[in-house]
Amino acid sequence: MPKSKRNKVVSLTKAKKKDRTWKEGLITQVRNAAEEFPSVCLFRYHNMRNELFKDLREQLKDSSRFVMGSNKVLQVALGKTPADELRTGLSQISAKLAGHVGLLFTRMAKDEVVAALEEVHEEDFARAGSAAGQEFKLAAGPLSNATGPLPHTLEPTLRKHGLPTKLNKGVVELLADHVVCRAGQTLDPNQAALLRVFGVKMATFRLTPLAWWSSDGDVFEELNEYDGNPDEDGEPDSGLMEDDAAAAAAAAAGEQQQGDDS
Missing domain, CATH: 3.90.105.20 (Ribosomal protein L10, N-terminal fragment, domain II)
Known part of the structure; x- marks a missing residue:
């Protein structure tokens, strides 16, 4: 007897599961960016607002590349210890990948990057699950x-x-x-x-530079202490990382094609 179609499970989300191919592609993307760009900035995001962040990405796209995703995957990409780090000193960035953070690979000078990130400051309405800033x-x-x-x-x-x-x-x-x-x-x-x-805004979208690494001498520098607040809202949604997902998938597909050709 044929199976009833009435019991068919239909997913109502458009978010794709991050499978092994996606993770491997993200690792490839991070490693390619580390080779392409001379510097990396680790930043912390507060009360993430996707549209505002996409605007910043667009402004810096000619000189920089943002990468966000699973902290564990990013750690694997950079290397967790001096023995397996991608480039000398990057394991120190990897050690600080915790909480609401992301990576900015860039050709800009450190002072320019810090100024660009700290300039981001936008008041918005708080979301459910965040802490009220006032009575x-x-x-x-x-x-x-x-x-x-x-x-x-x-x-x-x-x-x-x-x-x-x-x-x-x-x-x-x-x-x-x-x-x-x-x-x-x-x-x-x-x-x-x-x-x-009632128009009461209690959340501020902002970015805090935490650490800096430069290939010029393989220099690592802490810029600010991590001031994570678990009550802040704004986990990035799947739409924010569409570019990363697409790049990751393309990178994985490219590697697979090279393997087939050989």
């Missing part, structure tokens, strides 16, 4: 945000997110004082949604 509370009475009184169509949404509200002649009113969040509290989806409605 935010609402007083009982008519509700408004920076643009004026809230439209009456928002009232059901506000109640859905936990606010005790009602409509009074078309005006959205809060029935009692309400604390949306307290400083340091981990935000849930309802709190994050309410902060967005």
Whole structure:
């Protein structure tokens, strides 16, 4: 009897599983970049915002290449110890690959790279799972945000997110004082949604240069200490690393083709 098609599992995500081919391609890409570019900067990202990061990639594409992915895979590519490091000193960069970090291979001078990364600073709305930067509370009475009184169509949404509200002649009113969040509290989806409605931004997308390696003398230098905060939001999504994935797959395919030709 043929299998029923009704029980067929359909994946609703477009993200492709990072299989061995992808990982091997990423390793090849990192090693090629290490040979092509004279310097590497390890950076830490805070509250990642993909579109803003893509803009930075575009600005620096003629002189630099960003690579982000599994820290473990990147460590393998660079080498974990002096015995297996790709180039002298790169294992020191590898040792600091932990948390929300990425690599920037570049032809730019160190001061130029540091300035370019530290210039990135954009306020945005915090996401669920991140820590509230401050307390935010609402007083009982008519509700408004920076643009004026809230439209009456928002009232059901506000109640859905936990606010005790009602409509009074078309005006959205809060029935009692309400604390949306307290400083340091981990935000849930309802709190994050309410902060967005009232225009309260508690997240800052920024980049911090952590370490620098140069092939000129194989010099390694620490630039800043890792100041990782597990409560920050912004893990890069699959779309952010599409270029890396494509390059990794192409590199792996190229190596395979060379092997077949030989």
